[in-house]
Amino acid sequence: MSGPKTSNYKLTPAQRRALIKQHEAERRKGEARAHITHLTEKIGGLAKLPAEYDEHSALLAERSGGDSGYSEKKQELQRLVEAELKALAEARNSKSPDVMEKAVKSAKAALERLTKLHAELDGTAAGNLIRLKSDITGSISGADFSSIKTPAQRRMEELRKGILARLAELSGLELSEALRQDIAAAERQLAEISDEGYMQNFRAMTVIPLEKECRSYSALRESIGGRYDELLARYHALCEEKGTAPQGVPFAPGADGRLSALVSELEAEILHEKEQSYISASVDEVMEDMGYRLVGGRSVVKKSGRRFRSELYSFSEGTVVNVTYSDSGSITMELGGADTADRLPDAEETGRLTEDMRSFCGKFREFERRLAEKGVTAEHISLLPPEAEYAQVINISDYDMTADISADRRAEYSGETVKEMSSDE
Numbered sequence: 234m235s236g237p238k239t240s241n242y243k244l245t246p247a248q249r250r251a252l253i254k255q256h257e258a259e260r261r262k263g264e265a266r267a268h269i270t271h272l273t274e275k276i277g278g279l280a281k282l283p284a285e286y287d288e289h290s291a292l293l294a295e296r297s298g299g300d301s302g303y304s305e306k307k308q309e310l311q312r313l314v315e316a317e318l319k320a321l322a323e324a325r326n327s328k329s330p331d332v333m334e335k336a337v338k339s340a341k342a343a344l345e346r347l348t349k350l351h352a353e354l355d356g357t358a359a360g361n362l363i364r365l366k367s368d369i370t371g372s373i374s375g376a377d378f379s380s381i382k383t384p385a386q387r388r389m390e391e392l393r394k395g396i397l398a399r400l401a402e403l404s405g406l407e408l409s410e411a412l413r414q415d416i417a418a419a420e421r422q423l424a425e426i427s428d429e430g431y432m433q434n435f436r437a438m439t440v441i442p443l444e445k446e447c448r449s450y451s452a453l454r455e456s457i458g459g460r461y462d463e464l465l466a467r468y469h470a471l472c473e474e475k476g477t478a479p480q481g482v483p484f485a486p487g488a489d490g491r492l493s494a495l496v497s498e499l500e501a502e503i504l505h506e507k508e509q510s511y512i513s514a515s516v517d518e519v520m521e522d523m524g525y526r527l528v529g530g531r532s533v534v535k536k537s538g539r540r541f542r543s544e545l546y547s548f549s550e551g552t553v554v555n556v557t558y559s560d561s562g563s564i565t566m567e568l569g570g571a572d573t574a575d576r577l578p579d580a581e582e583t584g585r586l587t588e589d590m591r592s593f594c595g596k597f598r599e600f601e602r603r604l605a606e607k608g609v610t611a612e613h614i615s616l617l618p619p620e621a622e623y624a625q626v627i628n629i630s631d632y633d634m635t636a637d638i639s640a641d642r643r644a645e646y647s648g649e650t651v652k653e654m655s656s657d658e
Contacts, residue, residue, distance in 0.1 A: 236590060236617025237567040238597065242512050248608025252507060258330050263470030264463075265333035269325050271466065272340045273318060278410060279344075279351045280314040282307065283417070286358040293365045301364075303357045310350050317343045345407075352404030352413075359397060359420035366424060389429050396423055396436055403444055406451040407458065409484070415443055457489045464492035471499040475506075505562075513558060515607045519600055520546050525554060529632035545571075545632055552589055555627055563614060568593060569627035576626055583624040590619035 244252065286307075290300040317340055324336030400416050400423075408416075419439055426432045461484055472479040482492050517527065525546035533541045540560040545553045548568060557565045568590055570582055578586060601611050617623055 236619055236623035237565055238616050239563055239565040239614040240611040241563050241614060242516075242604070242609050242611050243562075244508055244511065245608045245610055248511075249508070251608070252511060253504070256507065259474075260470065261330035262328075262333060263474055264466045265330060265337055266325060267466035267469040267473075268337040268462075269321050269333065269340070270469075271462075272337065272344060273321050275410075276314055276317050276321070276340065276344055276347060279347050280311050282351075282354060282358075285421075286354070286361075289358065289361050289365055293361050293368070296368050297364070301357050301361055303354065303361060306350065306354050306357060310347065310354060313343070313347055313350070317347070348407075349405055352401065355404055355413075355417050355420060356397065356401040359400075359417075359424060362421065362424040363393065363397075385429060389427075389432065392429065392432055392436070393423060393426075396432075396440055399440060399444065403447045406447055407454045408447055408450055412443075412447055412450060416447070419443060453484070453486065458484075461489045461492065464489055464496055468492055468496050468499070471496065471503060475499060475503055509558070509562060512564075512609050515604055515609050516556060516564070517544075519603045519607070520554075520556070522603065523596065523600060526636060528553065528636040529629060529634040531632045543632070545627070545629065545634075547636075548593070549589060552586070553627055553629070554593075566597070567623075567625070569625040571629050572626050573628065573630045575628045578624050578626050582626070583621050586624035587619055587621050590623065594619065 286303070290303040294300040294304075320336060321340055324333050327333050327336075397420065400420055404413065404416055422439070423432075423435065426435055465482065468482070469479050480495065482488050482495070521527065525548060527544060528547050529545040531543050533543070535541070541557055543555055543557045545555055548554050551571055552568060553571050555565075555567050555569060557567075559565075568586065570578055570586055604611070
C-alpha cells in the first residue's frame, strides 16, 4: 500500500435511493406501531368509568326500575372497545405496513365513535345521580313533590338542565383526557348543588372557563391535530429505531413545529448512520473478497468529542491494514507492522514496509473499483506516496482482537521475540 490514504466515501445517487426505498417499509411499520400504541392507550382508557357510576345506576334501578339505559350503553362500549383492542393487537404483529396502516385508519374512526359514546355515558351517569338524589329526598320527606314545584325549584331545574346540556356538548368535542375528566367532575359536582345562587356561581366560575378551555383545545386540534399526531408517531418510531428516549412534546400551539424539527434532525442522523453502515459493510466485504481477513477493531473518543472506529485486516507476514472511520464520514487506510508495543520500525522493517506499501498501490485501485460496483464512490482527501517516512508499527494490544496473529509470524518479521497473543487479549 502506498502511504496513508484518506477519502470521503459516499453512496451514488442510485444506491442512496435504493437504500432509502429499502428502509421505507420499516419506517412505515415503525410509524404504524407508534400509532397503534397511542390508539390502544386512548381506546382502552375509554372503557374505564368511575365506580360510582355503576353504584348510582344499580341503586336507581332498584328504586325506580330503570337507569336511563346506562347499563346497556356501558356493555356496548366495553364490547366495542374489546373488539378494537383485539384488532389493534393483531395489526401490531403484522409484517405488512399496508395491513397496519389500514388498522390505524379504522381505529381512528372507531376512537371518534367510542369517544362520543363515552361522553353519552358521562351525561347519563350525571342525570342518574340527579334523579337518585331527587328520589331519595322525596322518600325522606315522605311525600312526592315531583309534580308540585316552586318557582325557585323550577328555575333550579332549568338551570341544571342547561348546564348539563352545555357540558354534554363539550363532551362531544375532541379533547384531552384531562379535560374530559374535568367535565365529568363538573357533572358530578353539579348533582350536589341545591342552592340557586351557588349554582349560578358554579356556572360562572367553573363551567364557563372550562368551556373556553375546551373550545380552545378543540380549535387547536382542528388546526394542527392531524399533523401533530402524524409527526408524533414518526418521531416515536425514529426514536425507537435510533434507540433513544423521545422528548416530551405536549400538544400545544407550536408543538407541530417542534416535532417537525426533531423529526428532520433524527431522519438526517439515521440516514447518515445507514449510509455509513452500508459503506462500512461494503468495505468489509471488499476487503474479505480480496483476501484480507478482519482480525481486530477498536473505538476511540478524543477529548474534542470526535469518535473514531478502526478495523485491522491481515495483509502479509506480520503486517496489517488499519482502516479508520471518523464520525465526519472520512476513511483512512494505512499499512503497518504488527506488534504488541508502541515503537518505531528499525531500518530493516522500514525497508520491508515501504515495499509492502508499494505493492498495495494497484490493489488499492482494485479495492476502490470493487467499492464502486457496490455504489460507493471516493472523494480523495489525501493520497500519500509509498515513502519510508510513512512506515510504522501498529500496537495491536490497543485493539480488541477477533482473530489471532501468530507470534512466530510477528517475530519472523520484526526479528524480536514477542509474547503469544490470544483472541481474548
